Amino acid sequence: MTIKRLVAAMLLASASSSVLAEESFTVQDIQVEGLQRVALGAALNNLPFNVGDTITEFNLSRSIRTLYAAGHFDDIKVFRDGNTVIYRLRERPTINAIEFDGNKDIKEDQLTESLSGNKVEVGEPLDKTILKSIENGLTEFYHGVGKYQAKVDIEVTYLPRNRVNLKIKFEEGDPASVRQINIVGNKLFSDEELLQDIESKQDLPWWRFMSSDRYQKQTLQGDIEKINSYYLDRGYLRFKVDSEQVSVSPDKESVYVTLNVTEGEKYTIKGVKFVGDLIGQEDFITKIMPLKEGQLYNGALVTYTEESIAKLLARFGYANSKVRTIPQINDDTKEVELTISVDPGKRVYVRRIDMKGNATTKDEVLRRELRQMEGAWLSNDALELSKNRIQRLPYMESVEFETLPVAGEDDLIDVAFTVKEQPSGSFNAGISYGNYMGLSFQIGVQQENFFGTGNSAGISLNTNKYQKSISMTYTDPYFTLDGVSLGGQVFYSDVDYSSASSNLEAYNQTRYGFGANVGYPINEYNRLNFGANYVVNKINSINEYDQLRHFRAVLLDAQNPDGGYHFTNYELTAGWVRSTLNRGLFPTAGHYLGASIKASTPNSDLQFFKTSFEARNYIPLSNDHAWSFLSKIELGYGNGYGDKNGYDYTLPFIENYYAGGQNLRGFESRIIGPHAIYRYADSVPGLPGSGTGAGSYPSGPENDSYQVSQRSIGGNALAVLTLELITPTPFLSDDYRNSVRTSLFVDAGNVWDTEFDINRYNGLRQIQTSQQQPQLIDYSDAGLFRATAGVSLQWISPMGPLTFSLAKIIKKQEGDLQENFSFNIGTTF
Incomplete structure (x- = not known):
């Protein structure tokens, strides 16, 4: 038996050698036909043999597979003419253009990226065998987001020179709605309890048009996890979802979801x-x-x-x-x-920190905000704090960071901060001429990131018929390496408020001076600020209203009653700021607290103090911070201290608080608060027959009359509350979310005068020469608040922050003037 097997094997081997010998031949030439775009050398490089090699028919068949694998050809045929091998090829067409039509749920850049992953892009050869899989994949995507009526078709148009255009046509259809969600097997908790917090909503009534009952596969998976967590958070460790079924209605407009669950017991x-x-x-x-x-x-x-x-x-x-x-x-x-x-693994150290995206801001300005140091171990807290500190800079729109592993090192990483800058200042310039203002010239620049240094600088020059002013400011926030800031200002202004368009009482004021300030960081969130100012004021041509009597008594020169008011003050300031805001402009999370006091020194011509307090709190309402809630309160109080010639000092009227416009939207600027009261002495005619003519004599003060001005003079106390719902801006791309903000607001507040005594005017006659003149009210009453509601749009433009507000007055007081639409420059919060 063994001899027979050996003989059979020898015969088989002999036969095989004979066949191979018959099929083998030596290649004398290789010819390739049909090439247009592919170079001959590129095609020959894909062949597994060369001229002079001895090959078999098996080698020829394998070469076909090799050429197909190169991805350049749609059809390959091989022939043998003696010892010459001939290939006849049909190249794949080159993609000339790709067009998308009808896609709404998928953006074009996402489609382009997905097609590139399948090597379907302009300039590449088209493999028609994958077009069907692309159609099926896109259709599956639409099914996953609930659009079961969707159809995707790829249209191929052939062009000369073996080129094609691809047109991907989408018929997305309407999304299917969740008609019903059933949970089977739940006894401990009702369907309503389990479904109340999930995102998939079922069979919503028409009045809940702000909600969506659209079916999405990913959303359902997330909801199943929420139900699972609901049980696990209550001790049901063995809970599980046994199965899920999604049934589509015949018209493909509705889906029915069934979840089969096993609850288990508490652990x-x-x-x-x-x-x-x-x-x-x-x-x-x-x-x-x-x-x-x-x-x-x-x-x-x-x-x-x-x-x-x-x-x-x-x-x-x-x-x-x-x-x-x-x-x-x-x-x-x-x-x-x-x-x-x-x-814990290995301790990881930071090798290098890189800054990207800062085209204007110098690297050192950003690096001085870092709390993660190079060479130190990696700390996520330090990285997050560094990010927040950079993001609080008023010239930064967004900041992100990523950690990058170092090749060949498992305990080293690099950190890359990517920043996006935003306009950090404002600029205005112009020359004009008008009958009212005459020749007007203005120029102003305010820059929070002066030449990329992070320093704040500003200069303003304005001159026209009623105003001449110039001011210069400069602040270095890092005068020392540990964050001590130093700044200063110089200013001069000469304003005729009788000509200026304002809601203030008329007077002429010349004001000039200079000052310096210094700030000290206490920790990452708290800072102290101190300052000193020298200020000279000259006020003339003022209408002497009744509330100025104390001011007049301590300043007016009895020998020169028409000389006006000249006074020099030496002012000291102190302040405290605490900020945990996540951004410098348009924050969405964190809080801000600020308190300050300004007081003139006892050797000043006027002795007064002025305090202010501001608190802002931002609460994000969504994970992406697109929705946020702002509550803000602003308080202020000022008064005089000491006395002169038996008269108490009061807060100078030029230091009064005002409201309306920016802080009480819906009212005209600075109209809220006490109005000027003009008091006139009554008179009686001269004695009849005295020969003195028709002269008159002043009557007693109890017969005085008074008139209330339409203009405001402000007050020494202020309280304003703002509640604001920050919303996504409609029809605006997410790319601009950090530079444009939309909000719904309610403002309420008041400005009052704690020194005002309405009893001085009891029994006196009020004069009203027009219907626009308001009635007298108690200007010392803090409860006379105003309230408005409306919508606001803020934009950080290249010219500076712009704010547009549309408001409706909810509550007003006598003498208030409304301004439904307002436009302001330079204020955001």
């Missing part, structure tokens, strides 16, 4: 222990850990514990730590013992 925590390396922080972790023996198992607390430990380890440079909880479940006692495994 309590028997104990918690740690394994691994806690880097010496065992005691601290044990104290802050919310999981305790005997309490009900809570999946959210387990996740929170893992994240807290990982975050703690990251503070010490262990950025790649792994923390996981291993449950040991006892189904008999319904208890679970938790073992928290901690693997």
